């Protein structure tokens with residue numbers, strides 16, 4: 001009787017599991033067994049070429065590779081703490097956002113990994129989101145409200161699996177859509193004062209002046225029958241031959257030296273320099289200068305990184321700066337607004353004083369650029385005013401934020417070495 005039961009359980013397990021090849025574009029990386037009920041990777045059956053694996057998986061010991069692959073898999077999906085995870089669950093009629101990860105080959109627009117069912121002759125060139133169209137109707141509706149699908153030009157294809165939104169990270173509400181052959185990310189807000197999209201645009205303007213590669217964000221409002229949502233819009237930062245390697249993954253190159261303090265900046269820089277990433281020091285320092293100016297509370301280790309070519313495995317360039325919205329006290333109650341010092345995140349889990357960043361800077365920004373940074377106060381003030389209807393910031397608060405920006409540039413000017 002017991003034997004019979006065990007046989008049934010075993011048979012059930014086999015039926016619930018499937019074999020996949022983890023692919024990096026056209027390259028076979030490894031074969032694994034996947035439990036489609038539990039959405040977990042049960043085992044790694046065979047490794048073909050570990051060099052083409054995600055860096056965290058390549059850099060881990062054989063014994064820990066299975067669990068690291070599962071962590072990587074989970075991190076690939078919408079986080080459970082996504083602002084509208086519940087809406088997504090409801091609109092798709094699923095139990096957890098985790099169930100979305102392995103849909104349509106688990107393809108993404110932030111790298112070129114995908115899951116190929118064993119025995120399938122499907123080819124990356126016929127399915128990838130860089131060259132092929134997809135439909136994000138249900139995601140648009142579940143994110144920005146009923147009617148948003150049409151507003152964003154989606155084709156009313158309900159519950160389509162074919163969308164990179166199944167594999168998009170981050171806390172904020174967001175939708176990837178394809179327009180005129182280009183991938184665009186529409187990202188909302190989710191802080192106390194809700195002006196992250198405006199900050200993203202300001203950050204783009206600062207990066208332009210500092211001459212550091214950046215993702216350009218523009219502002220828009222998605223109007224539907226029941227809600228208006230201010231969003232930032234940006235293009236995808238990579239092409240079809242590239243992947244973003246987040247900083248936490250970069251640090252696995254020398255995992256035993258990581259201290260989780262600001263000093264990891266030096267370790268990170270060394271790794272980038274070993275890999276010949278062009279202008280690593282200049283661009284890293286400029287990113288942290290941006291964070292210093294704007295009091296960015298969110299430069300965690302998934303919010304910057306490098307770009308690797310998936311064919312050559314060269315670390316070609318710094319990832320253009322993205323996700324700088326949670327700054328300028330947008331997530332701080334007004335009574336605590338402090339633009340003179342304020343806090344930032346820099347290789348740490350906790351927030352640290354912005355003063356601590358100063359020790360890192362050893363390049364100077366010239367006077368002409370600082371003057372241009374100063375003059376952004378008007379553009380910033382105008383955006384804050386133009387979108388007041390949605391952010392609900394009062395005139396007084398807008399004045400305080402713009403004055404806060406001026407203060408930040410004043411602080412930044414003072415730390416320039418003459």
Ligand SMILES: Nc1ncnc2c1ncn2[C@@H]1O[C@H](COP(=O)(O)OP(=O)(O)OP(=O)(O)O)[C@@H](O)[C@H]1O
Pocket residue numbers: 109110168169170171172173185187215234235236237238244298302303322323
């Ligand atoms: N322009 C882009 N091109 C390619 N991938 C992107 C782009 N912007 C964001 N991503 C990917 O999507 C993830 C989430 O985006 P982003 O960091 O902007 O969202 P977020 O919700 O603000 O994140 P967080 O939780 O850090 O606040 C990023 O970590 C990155 O992997």
Ligand SMILES: [Mg+2]
Pocket residue numbers: 170171302303323
């Ligand atoms: Mg982010």
